[in-house]
Structures are given as structure tokens and as C-alpha cells.
Amino acid sequence: MDAVNENVLPTQSFGPGSFTKLDLQQVPSPCFVVDEVKLRANLELLAEVGRASGAKVLSALKAFSMWRFAPLVSEYLDGVCTSGLWEARLAQKHYQASAQASAKNFEITTYCAAYKAQDMEEIKQLSEHIIFNSPEALQRFGTQVKNSCSIGLRLNPLHREGLVAKYDPCAPGSRLGTPVTRLAEVFETPELAQLVDGIHIHTLCEQDLLPLIRTWQALKPHLSPYFKHLKWINLGGGHHITRPDYDRSGLIRFLKDLAQETECQIYIEPGEAVALDAGVLVGEVLDVTYTPEHDPKGAYQVILDISATCHMPDVIEAPYRPALMHEVSAEARQAGEAFIWARFGGPSCLAGDQIGVYALAQVPNIGDRVAFLDQAHYSMVKTNTFNGVPLPSIALWSSQTQELELVKSFTWESFEERLS
Numbered sequence: 001m002d003a004v005n006e007n008v009l010p011t012q013s014f015g016p017g018s019f020t021k022l023d024l025q026q027v028p029s030p031c032f033v034v035d036e037v038k039l040r041a042n043l044e045l046l047a048e049v050g051r052a053s054g055a056k057v058l059s060a061l062k063a064f065s066m067w068r069f070a071p072l073v074s075e076y077l078d079g080v081c082t083s084g085l086w087e088a089r090l091a092q093k094h095y096q097a098s099a100q101a102s103a104k105n106f107e108i109t110t111y112c113a114a115y116k117a118q119d120m121e122e123i124k125q126l127s128e129h130i131i132f133n134s135p136e137a138l139q140r141f142g143t144q145v146k147n148s149c150s151i152g153l154r155l156n157p158l159h160r161e162g163l164v165a166k167y168d169p170c171a172p173g174s175r176l177g178t179p180v181t182r183l184a185e186v187f188e189t190p191e192l193a194q195l196v197d198g199i200h201i202h203t204l205c206e207q208d209l210l211p212l213i214r215t216w217q218a219l220k221p222h223l224s225p226y227f228k229h230l231k232w233i234n235l236g237g238g239h240h241i242t243r244p245d246y247d248r249s250g251l252i253r254f255l256k257d258l259a260q261e262t263e264c265q266i267y268i269e270p271g272e273a274v275a276l277d278a279g280v281l282v283g284e285v286l287d288v289t290y291t292p293e294h295d296p297k298g299a300y301q302v303i304l305d306i307s308a309t310c311h312m313p314d315v316i317e318a319p320y321r322p323a324l325m326h327e328v329s330a331e332a333r334q335a336g337e338a339f340i341w342a343r344f345g346g347p348s349c350l351a352g353d354q355i356g357v358y359a360l361a362q363v364p365n366i367g368d369r370v371a372f373l374d375q376a377h378y379s380m381v382k383t384n385t386f387n388g389v390p391l392p393s394i395a396l397w398s399s400q401t402q403e404l405e406l407v408k409s410f411t412w413e414s415f416e417e418r419l420s
């Protein structure tokens with residue numbers, strides 16, 4: 001294993017699917033290409049889980065918010081979950097509006113680790129559920145929003161299932177969710193207890209059913225004394241429901257039993273599962289060099305117009321190695337198929353803007369197109385404005401005169417415009 005590829009998470013892509021039929025020369029480069037057929041197939045599986053279990057299935061906009069597909073998402077699912085004001089606006093304008101046009105009930109749930117006071121009035125108008133991260137936030141905003149929406153509290157079950165601390169909201173020191181050990185403080189304080197209708201957890205990442213079951217088993221002893229207070233339980237995202245080997249019938253049984261046991265409406269809010277394997281990121285080869293004595297793998301250096309840091313930040317953050325269309329597989333290599341190693345990196349100046357080392361059938365030429373698989377979720381939103389977190393304004397200040405000029409502020413419209 002060389003320095004670039006050590007400690008990488010495995011890719012979760014199940015292959016290129018129909019993207020092998022895409023002519024990569026037909027799109028500009030770089031370009032995210034999303035297959036509406038695959039998206040619909042994923043949505044059908046998610047809707048079936050909802051229909052069969054009685055749970056409401058919300059699409060997490062933080063993972064995939066290409067709102068060109070809002071009518072399709074709202075045709076299949078019960079709502080969307082948003083991460084704050086900007087995504088909530090997107091949810092109402094595009095997703096809820098298209099559901100309403102076909103007289104369908106469609107819910108918007110908003111959870112943010114911390115809200116700005118100035119955003120609360122609008123968020124409460126836009127959302128059916130608002131979820132607070134802490135009893136402190138509940139205390140601060142609960143009364144203000146209670147008359148407009150149903151209130152939830154995010155819990156940290158203090159039960160770890162995550163493979164990587166960075167993606168594990170139950171890792172020590174996590175700021176996400178109220179530790180279950182504080183539940184009594186909330187439900188035994190009448191002013192707080194009367195505000196809360198629901199409980200939210202989000203502790204999984206690309207996981208199957210068993211981690212969810214184990215999480216519930218860990219949470220239940222803490223929560224069961226308070227079932228009577230609750231109208232709904234939201235199990236967050238991280239459920240890899242649309243992958244071929246996910247135990248969907250087990251999930252349906254689990255969700256049904258949970259609703260019966262708690263007498264609550266159950267919600268799940270998958271993000272990645274909505275767009276799993278539904279998009280690729282197409283790029284172009286800009287330069288190829290070969291100095292094998294300087295490369296731990298004797299690889300060709302291939303510089304692309306795709307940058308890990310700008311277009312696929314999870315490649316560096318996770319880190320993980322995105323699957324590449326037409327890579328020579330390990331089995332083919334073992335069977336003696338000819339290949340060369342190519343180290344792909346971006347055009348930016350960051351030394352770590354490296355995507356991975358790939359086995360190619362031949363040395364690439366300048367102008368060749370490549371496609372990284374499973375890029376519709378997270379890469380696309382992170383290339384823009386993740387979670388709808390507004391971009392910082394830019395100001396000019398003179399330390400001599402104290403004169404201040406606001407040079408640029410980024411509007412919600414600029415966020416909306418960038419997503420589709």
C-alpha cells in the first residue's frame with residue numbers, strides 16, 4: 001500500500017451499471033451526469049419500504065439536492081429532510097411545491113446542529129418538523145416555534161457503529177445530539193417535556209440493518225419510560241437501503257415492529273441511498289508524465305481536470321478511493337491481463353489533491369475521458385454548498401481608517417442556481 005492509498009475506505013459503488021453506455025465525449029468536462037432511470041429505480045425501492053412498513057421516507061437534501069429531480073423525488077417519497085434555512089427554502093420551492101401540484105402530502109423536516117435566531121421565523125414557516133440538537137436550543141427556541149410545527153430532539157444514543165470517527169456522531173466528544181444520559185432532564189422538566197413530540201437519531205453511515213437494530217437496542221432502555229410523550233421517532237440516515245445486498249424485508253419488519261411497540265410514526269431519512277450509483281463524474285486527461293523511479297508504485301502521473309479537493313472532497317476527507325469506470329479489475333490482473341498503474345490527481349496546487357492509483361489497460365492520452373462512479377450524492381453537493389451552509393461574505397477593511405466595504409454577499413438564489 002502506498003502513502004496515497006493507505007487507510008482508505010472501500011468504495012461503495014456496485015459498478016458502472018448503465019453508465020457503460022454513456023458516450024463520455026458527449027458532455028463537457030468536468031461534468032456530473034445523473035441517470036434518471038437509476039434514480040427512479042432507487043426511489044421505487046425506498047417507496048416500497050415506506051408502503052410496506054408504514055414508515056415515512058424522507059430524502060436527505062444534504063446528500064442529493066439536484067432539484068431538477070424534485071418532481072421525481074416527490075412522486076415517490078413522503079418528504080425531504082433539510083439542514084437549515086437554505087435547504088428548507090429549496091425544499092419548499094421545488095419539492096413540496098411539485099408534490100402539492102399533484103395534491104400529495106409532503107413533509108419538510110429541518111435539523112441543524114445550531115440555528116441562528118434570525119432564521120427561526122422562516123424555518124418554522126417552511127418546516128413540518130424542527131429538530132433541536134440540545135435541551136439548551138429547545139429551551140431557547142421551543143416556545144417560538146411550537147405553534148407552527150412539531151418539535152423533535154436529536155439524541156446521541158452513545159452507541160458506536162461507525163467505522164471511522166469522522167463519520168461517527170457517537171464518537172467521544174461528538175457535538176451531534178443530546179447524550180441519552182440527559183433524557184430525564186428533558187422529560188422530567190414539564191416546560192421542556194411539553195415541547196417535545198419526537199426523537200431523532202442519526203448514527204449510521206452506509207450501513208446495513210444490523211447496526212440499526214443494535215442502535216435501537218442500546219437506545220430503548222433509556223427511551224422506553226418516555227414513549228408516552230412521543231408522537232414520532234426519526235431514525236435519520238445512513239441506511240444503505242438501495243444497495244443490492246441490503247436486508248430490505250428485515251428493515252420493513254423492524255420498522256413495523258418499532259411503530260407497534262412505541263405507538264409512534266416512524267421516519268427514516270436516507271440520502272446516499274436515494275442517489276446510490278445514479279451518477280458519475282466525467283473528467284478529462286490534461287497531462288501524462290512518467291518518472292517511475294520517483295513513484296512508489298512506478299505509476300504514470302495523470303493530471304485530470306477533476307480535482308479531489310474541489311469536486312470530490314470526500315476522497316480526501318474520508319479518505320476513500322472512488323471507483324473508476326473501465327479499471328482493469330484485480331481478478332483480470334491476476335489472470336495475466338496487461339495493465340499499467342496510473343496515479344490520478346487534480347489540476348490544483350494542493351500536493352494532496354490526489355484521487356488514487358488505478359490499473360489501466362493502456363497509458364492514457366491527453367484528451368481521453370474518464371468517469372468516476374457513484375458521484376451523484378455528496379460529491380455534487382459538496383462541490384457547491386454543503387448542507388446549504390451559506391458562503392461567507394467578502395469585506396474590504398482598512399486598518400488605518402477603519403473604513404469597511406462589503407464587497408460581496410452570496411444570496412440564497414446563488415445557492416439555488418448552482419444545484420441545477
Ligand SMILES: Cc1ncc(COP(=O)(O)O)c(C=O)c1O
Pocket residue numbers: 060062063081111202204205206236237238239269270271272273
Ligand atoms: C441528520 C442526518 N440525516 C440524514 C442524513 C443522510 O445520511 P445518508 O446520506 O448517509 O443516508 C445525514 C447525513 O449526514 C444526517 O446528518
